[in-house]
């Protein structure tokens with residue numbers, strides 16, 4: 301099994317400016333001491349560091365990638381948005397959307413981030429690698445065609461998927477989003493289309509606020525090709541595995557994709573500062589192993605994992621490392637030192653039963 305791994309140092313130089321968690325400094329928000337913002341480079345850079353320190357990098361086919369082109373971006377974004385993004389980035393940075401600040405040069409870095417996703421999908425489709433992991437930053441799944449949002453400046457996965465469609469003619473694509481926040485950008489782009497199944501498993505009412513949740517099923521030709529799985533805060537290892545088996549796997553079997561892409565945010569991890577879930581490294585290892593099996597059965601193993609959010613600098617490296625081990629089939633000597641405490645923090649039986657009932661209800665509605 302050859303796993304491709306895509307990263308670029310420049311993506312760690314993307315800056316959201318001075319923030320306390322996700323709150324811009326000013327007014328009643330005191331400037332933090334040190335890097336107190338949520339979207340710091342270190343959760344992602346420390347994953348890369350762990351992949352290098354563990355020796356896993358030597359088992360992967362590792363490279364950077366070209367930035368996406370204007371043509372690539374225009375398949376998904378409006379010209380007005382791209383031109384405004386470029387102009388503000390050149391002029392020194394700012395925020396032209398909703399909680400999505402960037403500094404000078406953010407435009408160029410976002411194009412590299414999307415380029416990593418594009419390269420990962422391209423290499424999977426050409427058979428250069430069996431599966432792939434793109435360590436993208438900034439993330440992409442909240443970004444809308446004409447508006448940035450939630451730390452997301454370009455729609456990384458749709459840009460990459462549409463580039464793959466233009467180049468390889470790939471038809472049916474499934475995008476499974478397990479970032480703890482709703483994949484609203486991806487949903488919006490594919491809402492009326494039947495060639496792309498979008499599934500988002502996320503914490504209910506976390507971010508962005510005010511979307512329609514499980515009732516959002518798509519429209520027109522796309523009806524039935526969008527699935528939301530909103531879970532209550534506190535869902536943990538068992539709930540995530542159960543939701544994958546009860547809802548995600550059957551939906552993929554019905555859809556018969558030619559390619560599966562995972563929008564892999566790691567902010568459902570316990571201790572993430574931007575959500576309230578209790579997944580841990582063995583959760584993500586198990587989910588990934590299951591997705592590898594599903595991809596092998598349905599689409600010749602064609603699976604690309606694209607990094608989205610995840611803000612715990614301490615834990616994200618272990619979550620991502622477990623995913624890449626599962627993709628590549630290479631187990632290193634790395635032991636997640638947080639695993640015992642995360643396992644001990646899982647919900648009790650009453651809450652687990654409630655979560656299973658919730659998921660059964662969502663599965664019945666989705667089926």
Ligand SMILES: [Zn+2]
Pocket residue numbers: 479480481565567608609610
């Ligand atoms: Zn997220």
